[in-house]
Amino acid sequence: MTHCYMTFTILKRRLAHYLRTPIHNLVSPQTDVSLLCWVRSVRKHKDIIFVDLSDGLSSHRLQAVIHASLWDPKKAPISAGCSVRISGDLVQSPGQNQQLELVTKELDLVGECDAAKYPFRPRKTYNIDLERNFQHLRPRMEKYAAVHRVRNRLTQAAHAYFQELDFCQIQTPILTTNDCEGAGETFLVNHIDDLKPTSPSPPTPPSSLEKVAPKSPAPPPTYFPSQCHLTVSSQLHLEALVHSISRVYTIQSAFRAENALSRKHLCEFTMLEVELVTESVDTIVSITEELIKRMWLSVREMEDFKTLGEDWRDAVDTALAKTFVRISYDDAVKELQGKQLTHPLTWGCDFKVEHENLLLEFSQGRPLVITHFPAKIKPFYMATKDGEHGRLAECFDLLLPVGGEVVGGSMREMDRDKLLESIQQASIKGLEWYVELREFGSVPHGGFGLGVDRLLQYFTNTHNIKETVPFPRWQKHCQA
Amino acid sequence: MTHCYMTFTILKRRLAHYLRTPIHNLVSPQTDVSLLCWVRSVRKHKDIIFVDLSDGLSSHRLQAVIHASLWDPKKAPISAGCSVRISGDLVQSPGQNQQLELVTKELDLVGECDAAKYPFRPRKTYNIDLERNFQHLRPRMEKYAAVHRVRNRLTQAAHAYFQELDFCQIQTPILTTNDCEGAGETFLVNHIDDLKPTSPSPPTPPSSLEKVAPKSPAPPPTYFPSQCHLTVSSQLHLEALVHSISRVYTIQSAFRAENALSRKHLCEFTMLEVELVTESVDTIVSITEELIKRMWLSVREMEDFKTLGEDWRDAVDTALAKTFVRISYDDAVKELQGKQLTHPLTWGCDFKVEHENLLLEFSQGRPLVITHFPAKIKPFYMATKDGEHGRLAECFDLLLPVGGEVVGGSMREMDRDKLLESIQQASIKGLEWYVELREFGSVPHGGFGLGVDRLLQYFTNTHNIKETVPFPRWQKHCQA
Numbered sequence: 001m002t003h004c005y006m007t008f009t010i011l012k013r014r015l016a017h018y019l020r021t022p023i024h025n026l027v028s029p030q031t032d033v034s035l036l037c038w039v040r041s042v043r044k045h046k047d048i049i050f051v052d053l054s055d056g057l058s059s060h061r062l063q064a065v066i067h068a069s070l071w072d073p074k075k076a077p078i079s080a081g082c083s084v085r086i087s088g089d090l091v092q093s094p095g096q097n098q099q100l101e102l103v104t105k106e107l108d109l110v111g112e113c114d115a116a117k118y119p120f121r122p123r124k125t126y127n128i129d130l131e132r133n134f135q136h137l138r139p140r141m142e143k144y145a146a147v148h149r150v151r152n153r154l155t156q157a158a159h160a161y162f163q164e165l166d167f168c169q170i171q172t173p174i175l176t177t178n179d180c181e182g183a184g185e186t187f188l189v190n191h192i193d194d195l196k197p198t199s200p201s202p203p204t205p206p207s208s209l210e211k212v213a214p215k216s217p218a219p220p221p222t223y224f225p226s227q228c229h230l231t232v233s234s235q236l237h238l239e240a241l242v243h244s245i246s247r248v249y250t251i252q253s254a255f256r257a258e259n260a261l262s263r264k265h266l267c268e269f270t271m272l273e274v275e276l277v278t279e280s281v282d283t284i285v286s287i288t289e290e291l292i293k294r295m296w297l298s299v300r301e302m303e304d305f306k307t308l309g310e311d312w313r314d315a316v317d318t319a320l321a322k323t324f325v326r327i328s329y330d331d332a333v334k335e336l337q338g339k340q341l342t343h344p345l346t347w348g349c350d351f352k353v354e355h356e357n358l359l360l361e362f363s364q365g366r367p368l369v370i371t372h373f374p375a376k377i378k379p380f381y382m383a384t385k386d387g388e389h390g391r392l393a394e395c396f397d398l399l400l401p402v403g404g405e406v407v408g409g410s411m412r413e414m415d416r417d418k419l420l421e422s423i424q425q426a427s428i429k430g431l432e433w434y435v436e437l438r439e440f441g442s443v444p445h446g447g448f449g450l451g452v453d454r455l456l457q458y459f460t461n462t463h464n465i466k467e468t469v470p471f472p473r474w475q476k477h478c479q480a
Numbered sequence: 481m482t483h484c485y486m487t488f489t490i491l492k493r494r495l496a497h498y499l500r501t502p503i504h505n506l507v508s509p510q511t512d513v514s515l516l517c518w519v520r521s522v523r524k525h526k527d528i529i530f531v532d533l534s535d536g537l538s539s540h541r542l543q544a545v546i547h548a549s550l551w552d553p554k555k556a557p558i559s560a561g562c563s564v565r566i567s568g569d570l571v572q573s574p575g576q577n578q579q580l581e582l583v584t585k586e587l588d589l590v591g592e593c594d595a596a597k598y599p600f601r602p603r604k605t606y607n608i609d610l611e612r613n614f615q616h617l618r619p620r621m622e623k624y625a626a627v628h629r630v631r632n633r634l635t636q637a638a639h640a641y642f643q644e645l646d647f648c649q650i651q652t653p654i655l656t657t658n659d660c661e662g663a664g665e666t667f668l669v670n671h672i673d674d675l676k677p678t679s680p681s682p683p684t685p686p687s688s689l690e691k692v693a694p695k696s697p698a699p700p701p702t703y704f705p706s707q708c709h710l711t712v713s714s715q716l717h718l719e720a721l722v723h724s725i726s727r728v729y730t731i732q733s734a735f736r737a738e739n740a741l742s743r744k745h746l747c748e749f750t751m752l753e754v755e756l757v758t759e760s761v762d763t764i765v766s767i768t769e770e771l772i773k774r775m776w777l778s779v780r781e782m783e784d785f786k787t788l789g790e791d792w793r794d795a796v797d798t799a800l801a802k803t804f805v806r807i808s809y810d811d812a813v814k815e816l817q818g819k820q821l822t823h824p825l826t827w828g829c830d831f832k833v834e835h836e837n838l839l840l841e842f843s844q845g846r847p848l849v850i851t852h853f854p855a856k857i858k859p860f861y862m863a864t865k866d867g868e869h870g871r872l873a874e875c876f877d878l879l880l881p882v883g884g885e886v887v888g889g890s891m892r893e894m895d896r897d898k899l900l901e902s903i904q905q906a907s908i909k910g911l912e913w914y915v916e917l918r919e920f921g922s923v924p925h926g927g928f929g930l931g932v933d934r935l936l937q938y939f940t941n942t943h944n945i946k947e948t949v950p951f952p953r954w955q956k957h958c959q960a
């Protein structure tokens with residue numbers, strides 16, 4: 001294997017040669033730096049123009065100083081949004097806004113940008129709906145690039161965290177026959193041939209009816225033997241794995257065909273789902289709490305917060321400085337019953353947005369963990385215990401400002417017979433395989449699902465979840 | 481933020497308390513170790529039983545020594561597959577097969593495993609089709625758990641590699657209106673309401689025809705404004721992002737509704753897709769080559785290769801020791817034309833499996849990069865150049881033993897007008913947004929897609945791709 005290591009080192013050196021140095025790594029004066037990047041803004045003087053360059057690999061920009069002789073505006077109009085191949089010497093800048101600047105020796109306009117047609121101008125703000133109409137172009141605006149970079153960093157922090165704790169990332173399927181939550185708001189999946197009519201069926205005038213009538217229609221062909229849909233959660237599949245690999249997780253898309261139009265819902269969203277062998281819901285809450293703090297610590301130093309808002313960063317720092325506030329459902333109901341409510345609350349009901357907002361006031365903007373909800377308003381798979389008013393689920397929800405309900409978790413029912421009874425009561429079909437997991441070496445286990453987009457909403461103070469993903473999908477909207 | 485860091489440290493300590501130490505970290509004698517894990521095999525003697533324990537977090541097993549007085553076989557039959565809560569002292573083992581063993585003080589059978597009903601026995605091999613019928617249970621067999629752990633490790637290595645090179649992971653959508661390859665083998669997605677008949681349509685006897693005839697059918701309701709399907713590739717979306725963030729990648733599911741039943745095809749598979757600003761296809765090949773070597777280096781030390789085969793590990797070491805063999809399509813054709821072929825080959829045709837296998841013989845089992853295919857057999861988005869026989873695509877395919885074609889990559893056409901012409905020639909609709917990417921600050925860029933499951937096939941010498949994922953989906957098969 002010595003050869004392989006050697007080659008690896010050589011390749012590493014060769015790659016450094018092939019790939020240009022990112023702008024954020026250009027930290028000391030040097031000659032003959034070459035960049036292929038975008039012009040973000042242009043300031044023209046008589047003999048000289050100043051240009052701010054970005055490669056998008058960070059929020060750093062590099063000022064290039066270009067002598068007028070290098071630049072013929074008639075031949076090639078250099079404007080915000082265009083791309084250039086540019087080289088020169090990196091020197092100490094006499095200006096106050098930057099340490100270094102690029103004294104340009106060669107300049108090549110690679111891709112023009114017609115300012116009259118380009119929908120965005122630097123330093124101008126636009127209506128969010130207009131920006132959404134240009135999903136393919138809006139990452140070129142600094143605030144969207146910043147959000148994507150923050151997402152990248154926090155996802156990596158999640159991986160690092162779970163890998164340190166010996167969790168194994170599992171490739172769970174997106175195509176599935178089971179509906180985890182039993183909520184039914186799923187997308188169906190068909191092979192393209194399934195939806196083709198077996199014979200062309202034009203609008204049928206009465207005179208030609210006899211032509212179509214007697215044929216008994218063939219059953220439609222199906223690619224899969226039964227109806228498949230897009231997963232609403234990887235939990236049940238992770239439960240299959242956790243009976244062999246005792247700590248597992250996945251980060252991938254989940255789908256809900258929700259009709260609700262809200263600033264916190266997408267029909268395709270990213271879920272971090274975790275399942276582990278454990279005997280207590282407290283452990284699961286603690287793992288969640290440390291994870292969120294770890295993710296925040298990994299992103300809070302990013303320069304992107306200059307774009308996203310440094311006041312907000314201070315607010316999150318304060319909110320996450322202490323342990324999360326924990327309260328039982330029982331106590332949360334008592335807390336709310338003392339308040340003026342538009343939607344009155346009785347024990348046994350789920351919280352509405354109004355209630356969640358009041359509870360976040362109660363926690364003074366700190367993350368709030370609510371535990372032990374009534375079992376009857378929670379899904380069939382949760383382990384339960386007896387409470388004052390009836391059966392309680394061994395579960396928790398985590399509420400955050402901006403993002404709302406970001407995490408839901410629970411211990412899972414490990415007893416085969418109790419589980420089977422819950423499934424029958426909920427009239428859910430097709431879960432024989434899931435019940436069978438409890439027949440051979442069943443273990444106490446639980447986990448949680450974390451909405452990555454909503455957490456990103458909170459960290460970056462993004463009002464609407466549609467601005468946290470490059471190509472958001474929601475009802476009536478699927479561009480590109 | 482000082483408080484937050486403090487809390488973080490405290491939590492870290494608390495988590496170590498909550499989570500049991502993984503078996504692979506139990507490396508020195510100590511008292512009062514507690515485990516919640518599975519029994520993988522049992523050897524009974526007169527007064528004592530030996531039990532091999534696994535927590536699935538690695539291939540490591542721990543031998544527990546249990547005195548007969550702790551174990552009443554009538555009350556609780558301890559057998560392979562059952563789960564136990566077990567504690568005792570970890571001491572030097574007198575046996576030759578392990579350094580340490582657990583002298584058991586307490587034993588609690590948590591989940592029984594009825595050997596008569598459990599489909600798998602330790603050390604017995606089964607027909608692969610039988611194993612596939614128990615997708616929810618087969619991860620309990622060591623070879624499947626090993627493959628999942630190797631996948632976890634190689635995915636992490638890919639992330640580490642790209643993060644070091646300043647790439648940004650992007651959340652690309654799975655629901656989409658565009659068909660990247662133009663191949664048309666896509667899955668369609670519908671809201672559950674879309675497929676409900678607007679009125680019940682029973683089999684129609686001739687006498688009742690007049691009841692149905694005159695009504696003009698309402699257009700079916702659609703959740704999305706136009707037909708959506710599951711993505712076949714994230715490339716086009718990554719291209720939107722690479723015009724702002726100049727190095728991007730994604731690792732996620734892609735879907736092809738292929739009718740081909742083969743040992744190398746799944747209809748849901750994992751793709752690592754990469755896009756970067758670059759001016760040469762050579763750079764893209766080098767990045768691919770270093771990536772694959774890095775992934776191999778990250779997994780080859782894993783003890784899981786004791787299960788998966790150590791001879792194979794040596795073979796991969798040898799194959800990856802030197803640089804990958806590179807050959808142009810032109811030269812590959814010349815090479816093949818000298819051979820005895822069942823499927824004769826003329827310039828301009830794509831390679832068949834027979835040809836690929838002969839080319840891998842030519843490279844003597846080393847990874848083979850074939851570059852510059854005829855443009856007419858490659859997709860519309862590839863940049864081209866003139867060659868001896870006509871236009872050549874600035875592209876490459878990477879062939880590996882076992883996995884076959886694992887990577888495909890290319891430079892992309894950056895010129896708006898040329899791109900538009902290719903799209904019109906291919907008669908592909910709905911790509912106006914994609915063409916528009918070239919209108920504002922277009923850049924030379926390219927990338928590749930790597931089939932993660934196929935690479936895993938190669939690394940672990942898994943004959944059929946269906947054994948590399950926990951819940952494989954292929955034609956007529958979608959369990960759970």
